[in-house]
Amino acid sequence: MKRHLISAADLTRDDALLVLDTAEELARATEGSMKKLPTLRGRTVVNLFFEDSTRTRISFEAAAKRLSADVINFSAKGSSVSKGESLKDTALTLEAMGADGVVIRHGASGAPHRLANWVRGSVVNAGDGTHEHPTQALLDAFTMRRRLGDLDGRKVTIVGDILHSRVARSNVLLLNTLGAEVTLVAPPTLLPVAVDTWPAEVSYDLDAVLPKSDVVMMLRVQHERMNAGYFPTVREYSRRYGLDAERMARLADHAIVMHPGPMNRGVEIAAEVADSVRSTIVEQVANGVSARMAVLYLLLGGSEPAIGKEVSQ
Amino acid sequence: MSTTYLIKGARVLGGDPADILVRDGVIAGIGPDLAADGAEVVEAGGLVALPGLVDLHTHLREPGREDAETVGSGTRAAAMGGYTAVHAMANTDPVADTAGVVEQVWRLGREAGYCDVQPVGAVTVGLKGERLAEIGAMADSAAAVRVFSDDGHCVSDAVVMRRALEYVKAFDGVVAQHAQEPRLTEGAQMNEGEMSAALGMRGWPAVAEEAIIARDVLLAQHVGSRLHVCHVSTAGSVEIIRWAKSKGCRVTAEVTPHHLLLNDGLAESYDPIYKVNPPLRTADDVTALRHALADGTIDIVATDHAPHPVEAKETEWAVAAMGMIGLETALSVVQEAMVETGLLDWAGVADRMSTAPARIGRLSGQGRPLEAGAPANITLYDPSPRRAVDPAAMASKSRNTPYAGMELPGRVVATFLRGRPTVLEGKLQ
Ligand SMILES: [Zn+2]
Numbered sequence: 144m145k146r147h148l149i150s151a152a153d154l155t156r157d158d159a160l161l162v163l164d165t166a167e168e169l170a171r172a173t174e175g176s177m178k179k180l181p182t183l184r185g186r187t188v189v190n191l192f193f194e195d196s197t198r199t200r201i202s203f204e205a206a207a208k209r210l211s212a213d214v215i216n217f218s219a220k221g222s223s224v225s226k227g228e229s230l231k232d233t234a235l236t237l238e239a240m241g242a243d244g245v246v247i248r249h250g251a252s253g254a255p256h257r258l259a260n261w262v263r264g265s266v267v268n269a270g271d272g273t274h275e276h277p278t279q280a281l282l283d284a285f286t287m288r289r290r291l292g293d294l295d296g297r298k299v300t301i302v303g304d305i306l307h308s309r310v311a312r313s314n315v316l317l318l319n320t321l322g323a324e325v326t327l328v329a330p331p332t333l334l335p336v337a338v339d340t341w342p343a344e345v346s347y348d349l350d351a352v353l354p355k356s357d358v359v360m361m362l363r364v365q366h367e368r369m370n371a372g373y374f375p376t377v378r379e380y381s382r383r384y385g386l387d388a389e390r391m392a393r394l395a396d397h398a399i400v401m402h403p404g405p406m407n408r409g410v411e412i413a414a415e416v417a418d419s420v421r422s423t424i425v426e427q428v429a430n431g432v433s434a435r436m437a438v439l440y441l442l443l444g445g446s447e448p449a450i451g452k453e454v455s456q
Numbered sequence: 457m458s459t460t461y462l463i464k465g466a467r468v469l470g471g472d473p474a475d476i477l478v479r480d481g482v483i484a485g486i487g488p489d490l491a492a493d494g495a496e497v498v499e500a501g502g503l504v505a506l507p508g509l510v511d512l513h514t515h516l517r518e519p520g521r522e523d524a525e526t527v528g529s530g531t532r533a534a535a536m537g538g539y540t541a542v543h544a545m546a547n548t549d550p551v552a553d554t555a556g557v558v559e560q561v562w563r564l565g566r567e568a569g570y571c572d573v574q575p576v577g578a579v580t581v582g583l584k585g586e587r588l589a590e591i592g593a594m595a596d597s598a599a600a601v602r603v604f605s606d607d608g609h610c611v612s613d614a615v616v617m618r619r620a621l622e623y624v625k626a627f628d629g630v631v632a633q634h635a636q637e638p639r640l641t642e643g644a645q646m647n648e649g650e651m652s653a654a655l656g657m658r659g660w661p662a663v664a665e666e667a668i669i670a671r672d673v674l675l676a677q678h679v680g681s682r683l684h685v686c687h688v689s690t691a692g693s694v695e696i697i698r699w700a701k702s703k704g705c706r707v708t709a710e711v712t713p714h715h716l717l718l719n720d721g722l723a724e725s726y727d728p729i730y731k732v733n734p735p736l737r738t739a740d741d742v743t744a745l746r747h748a749l750a751d752g753t754i755d756i757v758a759t760d761h762a763p764h765p766v767e768a769k770e771t772e773w774a775v776a777a778m779g780m781i782g783l784e785t786a787l788s789v790v791q792e793a794m795v796e797t798g799l800l801d802w803a804g805v806a807d808r809m810s811t812a813p814a815r816i817g818r819l820s821g822q823g824r825p826l827e828a829g830a831p832a833n834i835t836l837y838d839p840s841p842r843r844a845v846d847p848a849a850m851a852s853k854s855r856n857t858p859y860a861g862m863e864l865p866g867r868v869v870a871t872f873l874r875g876r877p878t879v880l881e882g883k884l885q
Contacts, residue, residue, distance in 0.1 A: 231770050251772035252645075252656040253726030272774070274656030312656060335653030336661070 147266040151277040151316035166437035183212035186243040193249040206435035234261035265442040273307045280313035282434035295322035302328045303362030332373040353393040360401040387413040466500035470802030478832040481875035508540025508833030510813040513758035520549025525763035531570035533852035535878035537783040538835035538868040541572035547608040553578035553589035555597035562599035577601040595627040602818040605632035621681035630682040640664035647720040647735045662690040673700035685709040689734040691744035710758035713789035728776030750799040763854030788864040832875040
């Protein structure tokens with residue numbers, strides 16, 4: 144594997160499968176308990192969050208702690224660090240602290256790339272602007288594998304604000320690497336102009352795509368898009384692109400419904416869908432810790448075996 | 457009495473070797489085997505002699521941002537790049553929107569003495585796009601401004617643009633438009649296309665430039681005025697300008713060196729050294745721009761030299777300043793993009809980088825052919841060496857060059873400003 148995980152494209156098929164297999168082992172090893180593994184004892188992981196995301200920060204923190212790493216939470220939100228020059232200063236501070244791994248969440252696309260130029264430790268992208276969120280894609284793939292088995296040839300439909308979604312970008316890349324077939328469904332205003340160059344099909348018609356989908360992933364509609372003229376009203380968006388019980392009935396019996404959270408119930412997903420047996424939304428949270436443990440272990444673990452098994456880097 | 461120089465064996469516009477005698481600020485003679493008693497000899501075997509380069513688009517940053525550049529440092533950079541005249545853009549602080557500010561910049565240039573500094577006047581007060589600045593007063597000032605631009609901002613209001621185009625006719629002025637439809641580019645970071653989609657950055661669509669150019673050529677045609685289009689960056693813009701010229705519209709256009717060489721693939725690094733306005737476009741756009749410069753659809757190369765301090769670029773892309781320096785690399789980049797590819801010969805380079813920009817800016821003493829009696833504004837250029845660009849060696853106060861470490865051809869050996877060398881043997885005088 145590469146030294147950093149900044150884009151889902153950093154992972155080859157073998158890398159991705161290694162992460163997913165490792166996540167599976169780590170999940171089993173720690174299942175049902177808060178059992179700690181000694182793997183990253185003595186290593187320091189810094190959670191550098193320039194954007195509020197309690198869910199993601201807690202997930203990374205739990206992952207690092209279950210591997211016995213020392214965790215430093217560095218929340219830059221609200222401080223003067225919203226100015227760009229501070230990213231470099233922050234990086235120099237992290238260097239002085241001897242961070243082995245830096246988990247960064249940042250509102251600017253590419254901030255983890257910049258950080259990687261300035262620190263020696265491994266950089267893990269925990270979401271950058273409207274670019275990528277590779278560990279979300281890994282936990283999603285992990286969740287799909289647990290429910291559906293091998294992803295080769297599986298049909299995954301991603302619905303919503305593709306243009307601004309880091310989750311969508313990382314998922315398209317990773318799912319393509321893993322052999323799944325991705326279809327993007329959105330109003331044309333929320334698709335990038337060059338989406339035809341992506342390894343994915345595009346449709347404007349959710350109803351037509353649902354019956355052949357193994358997975359439907361609903362993306363959150365950000366509040367700032369609601370009044371920016373991308374669609375006429377939230378109600379119209381919900382009617383055309385929301386997943387309600389009636390639409391859910393068009394899915395095949397085995398198909399699952401995913402959402403990266405946090406949800407707008409009643410907008411992109413109806414409550415009865417979110418709470419149905421098809422929904423993996425709660426599992427995704429738990430799986431997030433396992434997937435992030437795998438990433439941290441593989442990037443920072445050096446040559447030590449995770450749980451008794453030699454894993455090559 | 458000034459020194460007399462005898463330039464030996466230079467290839468004038470890349471032609472056969474000849475000697476050039478420079479005396480009292482003018483070219484006293486040009487031809488084979490000239491001799492002159494007491495003249496200082498400049499050996500120029502193998503060097504190309506060009507008329508001193510003229511830049512229609514330079515940001516000297518003074519007054520206001522002397523931490524990035526001053527008239528002194530910027531004109532030294534210009535001389536090192538082979539320039540004998542630069543047009544200083546109006547987006548300073550205070551804005552060059554009054555006779556007082558343009559005269560100040562003009563005087564600073566005279567005092568620095570490395571090249572002529574011709575101030576550009578703002579079109580509108582404070583570059584706000586609302587009310588015309590005192591264009592006539594700037595034209596009548598000691599700086600004799602002829603080029604007006606709100607560069608950095610687009611004169612987006614169609615009525616204001618129309619009035620500006622009409623108004624400058626009174627003194628043969630030209631409005632140089634920074635073509636960027638503001639609503640289509642709110643928060644825009646890079647060319648909108650495959651790269652922006654992959655990188656998750658707000659796109660800057662080609663149509664935001666092309667729509668303004670289309671409107672402006674129609675306006676200029678309607679009122680019979682001169683229009684100049686700054687930094688053309690898309691293939692579509694080229695098509696519109698080509699069409700407008702075919703209809704007799706008095707439009708001229710410039711392309712920057714960086715838009716002739718670099719494309720938006722470089723944004724993949726998220727290094728904002730490549731962040732510029734207008735943005736780097738696709739490889740297809742680069743090809744179209746090169747051919748447009750070769751066939752004359754685009755009239756000139758202009759640097760859009762835009763110095764920024766280190767901290768303005770050592771950031772995330774989204775908060776970084778837009779722009780790159782270019783005076784000291786322009787000729788090398790044009791050689792790489794246009795001469796090495798066979799699209800332009802040295803006579804063509806002289807036209808695009810000296811004669812035509814001087815004509816558009818109405819600089820009578822610049823861009824003249826290298827012939828007896830002309831002011832001795834001469835650039836001696838060695839096209840043979842290839843070297844890695846070293847930002848630390850630059851005369852500009854800023855280091856934001858996108859070419860750092862890139863191997864480019866050529867080297868400016870000497871620059872003469874009215875017979876006085878500002879650069880000799882590659883060194884500032
Ligand atoms: Zn401009």
